Amino acid sequence: MLSPQVIAVSLLSLTLVTAQDCPPLPDTGVVMGEPVPMHPEHIPSGCSAYEILVARGTSEPNYEAGGGKFGIVVGDPVVSNTTVKLPGARGYPVQYPASAEIITGTRQGARDVVNRLIAQSIACPRQTFSLVGYSQGAGVMHAAAKDIPIALYPRIKSLVMFGDGYHRLGDVLSRFPVGLNSKVKQVCAPGDPVCDPNATNCTFFHLTYIRPSYINPAVDFIVKGFTG
Template sequence: MPIALARSCATVDIVIARGTQEPGYLGAAVGDPLYGVLRAHLPVDTTAHRVEYPADLLVPSSVSDGTRAMVGHLSAQAAACPDQRFVLVGYSQGAVVTHGVLGSAAATALPGIWVLDPGLSPRIVAVLLFGDPLRLVGGAVAPLYADRTVNYCTAGDPVCAGGVFPTAHGAYGWAFTAAARHVDARL
């Protein structure tokens, strides 16, 4: 198992898998602005972690690399910070990574997927998915996490809704406050 170094034992660690070739530290379309909203709305201290993976459709192992990195971080943080809880965020390809980590059937069919130890499930406060490609094929999150997952898809988004408006795939600002409320209600 890969080892990730624990940075902080904040009450909640927000773990973000960005979209394909998305710029920004946590991701310019979703991760960076979403984390700003979460920090402003949540009544607890938080940290954010960028899942280090290629986020590139031309790298065949990109999704499996992402699952390995996310599982490694969550496992290390859980061991180092026994009271810390987690919010998992995935945008576009990052949503597929998150599905894989949670053991969703549509994602675990891919080669090399790392799945989170179900024993850590109680520490996952919420799962936030944006522009999730698996929505198009009916891919649902694993049942263990269904009650705490919200899957946002902008109307017209070709990636999650089969729409014809490519710019819709990057238009998720409308969902950030609702996502923060969802997380807050689960704390």
């Protein structure tokens, strides 16, 4: 596998592409379906004012050269930009492998999200949360939402889904539970076959969420949810 620096450069090159056809995928060296190592040392301890729970996409590595812990395409830029705009915010990397074993992995990730929300809500009575999911990670958040105690809904200030496969199924089937759905922002790149029902089978566009045009509005949405 290529180094995180090379992966970052390859993915950042996506920001330069404007063609409407299907460009070739960058050679990142990532083997899709391989599990992502989990690092318990990346789990933040204690309390913070705001916590962003991030469920990464399939086999999405961290941008380690930049101190990333949450996924190079979505989680790392979202968390880093949010913490700049909102001191007191931090990220939590959902502990699941994000591998080709989607059914078992989704269950594992969903349990981790629910357990984290419950534990932190007890330990930190003033902490509030945002849930961010990318690709398979969006499925994790859908699964988790079914088991989040309703009493915790007011503590969850926003949910942002990138490349959400449920979004392709239409408004009704992609909804989160009542009490959470009104706080959801769906980010779907035109042409992304995972979430865009009108897309062709071009995986390239599923990797373009690193673009500032997708990251910046999501960050603004998260900050507004926490502070508004």
